[in-house]
Amino acid sequence: MSEDSYSSIIIIGGGVIGLSAAFYCAQAGIEVTLIEQSDLGSGTSAQTARVVRGYFPRRVADSELAVGSLAEYRGFAAETGVDPELEQTGFLVVLTRGEDVETLGRELDAQRAVGVEAELITAAQVCQRNPFLDPADIVAAVWSPQAFSCNPQAIMHGYAETAQRRGVRLLTGMEVIGVDAVRGRVATTNGDYVADAIVCAAGPWSGRVAAMTGVSLPVTPQPSELMTTGPIATDMTLPFTLHLSSALRVRRLGDALLIGLEGIPKGGDQRALWHRAVAEELTKRYARLRDVELHTAWTGSLDVAPQRTAFIGQGSGSHRRFLYAAGFSGRGLCQAPMAGQIIRDLCLGQQPAVDLKAFSPIRLDAEPHPAAKRLPT
Numbered sequence: 001m002s003e004d005s006y007s008s009i010i011i012i013g014g015g016v017i018g019l020s021a022a023f024y025c026a027q028a029g030i031e032v033t034l035i036e037q038s039d040l041g042s043g044t045s046a047q048t049a050r051v052v053r054g055y056f057p058r059r060v061a062d063s064e065l066a067v068g069s070l071a072e073y074r075g076f077a078a079e080t081g082v083d084p085e086l087e088q089t090g091f092l093v094v095l096t097r098g099e100d101v102e103t104l105g106r107e108l109d110a111q112r113a114v115g116v117e118a119e120l121i122t123a124a125q126v127c128q129r130n131p132f133l134d135p136a137d138i139v140a141a142v143w144s145p146q147a148f149s150c151n152p153q154a155i156m157h158g159y160a161e162t163a164q165r166r167g168v169r170l171l172t173g174m175e176v177i178g179v180d181a182v183r184g185r186v187a188t189t190n191g192d193y194v195a196d197a198i199v200c201a202a203g204p205w206s207g208r209v210a211a212m213t214g215v216s217l218p219v220t221p222q223p224s225e226l227m228t229t230g231p232i233a234t235d236m237t238l239p240f241t242l243h244l245s246s247a248l249r250v251r252r253l254g255d256a257l258l259i260g261l262e263g264i265p266k267g268g269d270q271r272a273l274w275h276r277a278v279a280e281e282l283t284k285r286y287a288r289l290r291d292v293e294l295h296t297a298w299t300g301s302l303d304v305a306p307q308r309t310a311f312i313g314q315g316s317g318s319h320r321r322f323l324y325a326a327g328f329s330g331r332g333l334c335q336a337p338m339a340g341q342i343i344r345d346l347c348l349g350q351q352p353a354v355d356l357k358a359f360s361p362i363r364l365d366a367e368p369h370p371a372a373k374r375l376p377t
């Protein structure tokens with residue numbers, strides 16, 4: 001092992017991020033042990049809306065990771081023998097305020113420079129793409145064709161099987177209870193493990209895992225919920241549709257619609273209030289759905305980092321052997337392939353393909369973008 005490259009690693013967490021890192025690191029000849037406290041893919045990665053897309057408004061660095069990841073997903077079946085079941089839906093960002101049209105319009109060149117395909121379209125074109133929308137207060141939209149529904153379980157299965165074929169040890173039902181990144185040692189409920197470096201990919205629980213070795217990684221679990229409608233009569237492939245002003249998201253799932261809204265449906269009265277807010281926002285934006293039934297689709301824990309952009313990198317000084325990829329804040333599936341490749345590059349002592357500044361905890365010292373704090377898109 002040279003000071004800046006690692007020939008063996010322990011990955012903590014068997015979600016889409018840990019499995020992607022295992023897949024790419026094993027491909028590069030690194031000896032990998034992955035430790036998962038429960039079953040593979042049973043954490044946040046089991047709860048997604050099953051959308052992968054390339055465009056993240058107001059977040060060019062996130063788009064860059066996602067666009068690179070989409071390219072990897074396109075080659076996924078050939079690489080792993082498992083079909084990720086990508087079905088193109090496209091992505092519609094509906095704008096109801098003139099200032100958003102200006103801001104997103106100005107940013108399009110920077111988005112295109114990192115590979116995003118996106119264009120501003122008129123209100124009439126918006127309603128052609130999603131006829132359920134109420135045109136009343138729509139000013140314009142950004143349309144990006146680079147969005148797909150997918151099968152996250154198939155993706156994780158493909159990563160896990162291929163990684164295992166490449167020699168990765170996948171240890172499940174084993175909780176990590178202590179981390180000494182200085183010595184490369186991990187204590188679990190089933191004994192200790194040692195490697196050149198340790199990778200924290202523990203999803204929403206990454207803050208707790210990092211704290212075991214004295215590293216501050218402010219990632220926390222946030223309760224989250226998706227709602228579903230009853231059956232909707234249409235044969236159209238509806239785009240994944242986001243209202244920028246409220247962060248209402250709607251996508252088709254089978255013969256129903258899957259709906260998400262920002263906010264934290266904790267429980268009791270708060271959850272009831274959140275349910276009411278979803279119903280109100282939905283009927284405001286989709287007048288044709290006024291009488292539709294709404295049910296809880298599933299609940300989960302969102303992997304939230306401040307400013308809603310993931311932390312990907314490695315510690316400094318005596319914690320250099322502690323690497324992390326966590327806090328994807330609702331876009332881990334979109335960014336998993338590139339996150340795995342970055343971990344591989346750091347383990348090899350090579351420069352990753354993207355600038356990691358936007359993904360460093362150091363960014364927390366900088367002034368947060370006020371809109372970024374308010375609207376995770």
Ligand SMILES: Cc1cc2nc3c(=O)[nH]c(=O)nc-3n(C[C@H](O)[C@H](O)[C@H](O)COP(=O)(O)OP(=O)(O)OC[C@H]3O[C@@H](n4cnc5c(N)ncnc54)[C@H](O)[C@@H]3O)c2cc1C
Binds near residue numbers: 040043048209326
């Ligand atoms: C409702 C909802 C919808 C979403 N929709 C989308 C979407 O459509 N597209 C998208 O890109 N993203 C979406 N996301 C976000 C996405 O789910 C996450 O960003 C992604 O799954 C994070 O993957 P991960 O591997 O980091 O975390 P996880 O899947 O949570 O994996 C972490 C693993 O670490 C394990 N672990 C934790 N602590 C320990 C320990 N001490 N010892 C051993 N193991 C441990 C956990 O058991 C877990 O399996 C959504 C999230 C939610 C909640």
